[in-house]
Amino acid sequence: TILKKGNFNVPSCFKQVVQQLNIFSPAITLLPYNTNGVPITSADQLPDNQIEDYIIYYHNHHVTAGGQLTGMCCIETPFTWNQLKDEKKTLFKWLKDKGIFMKYVSFKADQVSAAGWFYSMNPDVLKSDEAAGEIRKRLGTNLPSDLSIQMVPRMLSITDEITRNRFSFKGVAIECERNRVKDLQEALYTLESPAKARFEYGITGGSLFVPFIENDVWKNEKILGMAKAHVQEMSKLGQIFLQNVQDIDKNLHWKDGDAETLRTMLTNCTTIDGHRMIHSIHKTNREGTISILYYKEYAAEINNTFPDIQDILER
Secondary structure, rough: OOOOOOOOOHHHHHHHHHHHHHHHOOOOOOEEEOOOOOOOOOOOHHOOHHHHHHHOOEEOOOEEOOEEEEEOOOEEOOOOHHHHHOOOOOHHHHHHHHHOOOOOOOOOOEEEEEEEEEEEOOOOOOHHHHHHHHHHHHHHHOOOOOOOOEEEEEEEEEEEOOOOEEEEEEEEEEEHHHHHHHHHHHHHOOOOHHHHHOOOOOOOOOOOOEOOOOHHHHHHHHHHHHHHHHHHHOOOOOEEEEOOOOOOOOOOEEEOOOEEEEEHHHOOEEEEOOOOOOOEEOOOOOOOEEEEEEEEHHHHHHHHHHHHHHHOHHH
């Protein structure tokens, strides 16, 4: 949580946030962060002035150099993060009015930092938990067992080290505890190239990890160029949906006699000239429905091909 600049009464500020969470849903429980303590189901259980008690629930809280009060808390809810941050709800409007920002972190940490981002990964359709799970599977033993990660679609920015101009774009960052960033980067550098991985991993296989900070291989100019290329790549994509997909990895029998999974077929879907038509395949919140991102320049080919696929799925 981050609050507006100024002088802060930590117990008062934090208690107000908990009160608003209680108003949003009495089912929300505030849990001790890293120590033993009593779960808080009502803001009235929090003391008014004892700052020592707030250390238990408002972890690592401090005022930043920019004059913002920031810290981490652990809450338990019976609904998703997206429901909590619904722009139509009173809670969101209150947070916005007070200048309070809440960021979701899927694991406990003192501080969270981004190790980098993924070129050609679409942030608008990505299911973050599935993507993170596939990245863990791809990394295998190269990812330390005690290193927690999360994938976060959000606005990103790269600063040109010569002009100092900042290029902002929407992408998918991969985050971990700040003191483990180097470990995560070293693991991510072992990923197979998208040219190979996209045939096996339908969510993340076609994407390339790019660090934020330059190194011997990734110079600032190259990182900035990848960010601009990413924006261009995303602008080329269209979206269609397939229904009645019970198992994307189940073998299907096609008109030409081949038997292959829907994922494999889509991954290898090309034009007559051999150009790749499909960017990526994603599950949706609707059971049995998948989202397919395709290159808009091949819209005619897509429109000719996919009615036949849908017909097979409806049999």
